[in-house]
Amino acid sequence: MGYVLGGRFDLAEVISEGGTSTVYRAIDRIGLWAREQTPEVAVKVIQPHAKIRQELVELLHREARLLRDCVHRNLVRIYDSDYDGKYHYLVMEFLKGRSLAQILVDRQGRPLSPSVSFQIVRAAGQGLVHMHRLGIVHGDLKPRNIFMTSTGEIKIVDFGTVLMLDGPRHHERAAALLDQIGLLTPAYASPEMLMGEPRAESDDVYSLAVVAYLTLTGTHPYAQWPANEALNANLTPPPPPTISPAQWRVLASGLALNRRDRIETVGEFVQRLGRPPWFYRLCGQRAPLS
Template structure:
């Protein structure tokens, strides 16, 4: 069995038009939904993720793909890519999603290696991603693999979180949660963005997404990774400390540093708290500093 060819019609419905992206475990296509076309919908195009047909882990990846659809197809939020459904046409397993026009944060940063985004753009991304994560957390789901490749900026300025294959319930124990064990077997976590606790296989917590978002925020604000792209557990052993970004206030740095804390007990616990405090403008801290000790912020 080979990768689904362009012009193949999945399930007799989705006409594959072109490859959008291709990774080691799946291929994403732009496709035409024939039902939408017949219904004369304004936009009958969708994105379709197809599991790569070969490899020892294929069956496990198939399980994760359908689990992703079951878990998140009812999620509707402006900062989460919409997942419609998954299916199997007798040859290929696939996931049908909202089609986005734009670029991932990874591509945007790759075009300016080592250079930061402006603070206003960086905070816009952090706020939008934070809102999407907060919505997931309110429904009891931790994303688990937030990174620039999974953050998408549309041509109209919207920010969307992609790829929920690693999403899990918080506090799920690896010994009792089949999905957690499955993720561990496949090794889908991205070490440069995962917390030390996730890398050790500890039960998930919302603060694990806080850590990942803090790493993304630091990368956007400075153009560099806070721990030189080392896995967080290695950074912890090496006792690494990120340099202070020059474009934010000392108070904002304290918030960002707390999000980057390698020990969970030192980290801000919720996305809402992290984003709200980090994105406060400089004048807010000056105003508060006239009325209370800055350490109380």
Template sequence: MDNTHSNTPIADDKTLIGVSSNKTSAPVNLIGKCLKDRYLIESLIGSGGMSDIYRAKDLHLESAGINEPYVAIKVLLQQFSSIPEAKQILIKEAKKTQQLSHPNIIRVYDVDSHDNFHFIIMEWLDGETLDQVIKRSKPMGLPFKGANNLIQQIGAALIYAHKMGIVHTDLKPSNIILTRQGNIKIFDFGVASALQLNFDQYAIQNNDLSSPLSGFTPAYASFEQLEGKAPCPADDIFAFSCIIYELLSCKHPYQRIAANKVDLTKAPLKKPNHLNWFLWPSLKKGLAIHKEQRCDTIQKIINDFSRVVWPKALTAAAAIIIAAATFQVYQTQQNEIKNLNALLTLNDNEQGKLNAFKNLSTVELLAQLDNIPTEQRLLKQGLLREHRQSIINIAEKRIMNVSKDPSGIYKNYDQVDLIIADALNVFPDSVRLNQLKSEATKPHSYS
């Protein structure tokens, strides 16, 4: 709810009732009207299928000397004011949100009526919706660190709501606000869930999922929602995963195709550029089309995204391999490795020693690399060749652990360049290492 974006609708109103939501009657101009002798309406900031949302000044707060005496008021459209079911939906929305006391969920203060206007009084938020944030970050998406800050806040709100027994069921970027202070606020909590659970003779029998009366937004609705199943946390998990994908790439994971229409053979999921390969499986599981294959809690996704990806042991091992990487270039290795089998036909005692080195894991090899006798240079090079990919991975992990500033930019690019250069001394033909070298000049390359 942002006074700098007053022409942008806050969200589609997904309410189901037995009347058309088209605004066929003349719109009522409430600007300048004072509701309950307290709320002076100043401007229209959003419109939906069943309601308009206004910014209003709370005269009681103003008289008390509050510097920002503003609230947001969601007013039921006049064509619905005489329909009991519509008023009940408004009341249910207010009561459901009032049950949720969380810093990342919008606060609802009250629900009331005045002069046949029925309305909810909510917290005023100065910021912009996530769909606006996503549009501003095109075409690359947000850097991981910045996106993860938002992801953690959204996840915390959903985890809390699910523990309280409330499922959002219409989670999408336009239902999430990022305030100027960097705080996430989710609104329209529980409305779609309540309607789906209480579907009755007053509900519109409408199979057009693009309609704002469907109770959810098809691009973010789970397969089960689209098939008419009862709401459950798995619906929010799918929508949450779609939002994570969009934050990191500015693209919808399924090109905005409804989940029950997706053909993965024609539109396979692609990893966002700003997402680490180690986190991609976790996000893919959240994006699973079918519930039985989907991650079963928001907490699992949040845990993966908040944990330290690179263990300290691997960082130490990476330091060993970089220090020991002073060997000949790959072209020479190729010729010399051909002689490795001949070397391994030495006497039984020597053969046992060689086999012991060959059976080491990558981390164990790095720890014992200096113990290989100098005269067995071919063995050392052969073992490095066998463990080539694992060693490159370790070098890359060390790069990822170089100190970063709060915006996710590496503080010491000379250190990054040194790591890459040392690794290239061992594997000069590595496509990945050369890619990292090319990207090292770009400040956003490791965000």
């Protein structure tokens, strides 16, 4: 494409383009010179004439600060962010494959098998658990942000909405920016997030449970209603026909519209959901609701 970003990254082709930013496949000249096996990277560039550009720039560099040291096999690697005098940009790992959203669209409403669904939920959940250990909540997990690589790896790929669990002053500033820009996806955000409450790990439990339900049934549990509206309408999703009653009780707990009724941690949710039906029969237990 001709442009060398920051004197280092040769922009090769557009991967995706939105109203405020463009993601490119790029060649890292230093990596190429060092004969690295994979000199390819992905670079997200804020468009210079985008509306609310300053807010987007602030969130982009904040994403790099929070995630550059957050390294896990189920999280796309964030390397750095910079400004070359013309463009603000974020450099990250380049992946080949498809998003879960693309896979579901290609299936035209046909659900995934429980084994495949649980594999995706478990992998994404492990990435979220690692983030939570570092005090970071994702806040906007959805099929578009879960990527399945050509080698079978599953990675979370977008962190523009992350917030710290223990930083109220920074939380207020970042939350205000997210609200102003409208980055949250109402169909996947918890009721508490949509109502502006402080974030908790259980917000990611809710989003992951919605993704799990969608992959198991091909439909959204609350028919794409935002969670706060589903709460006011007292909606209840029907159980997926392909999982056991015990597994449904766990999934329903993850989908709970009141935080007090929801499983508190992603690790606990993934562990319980992945237990086979015979586990509860062997133990003589019902799947706990909280």
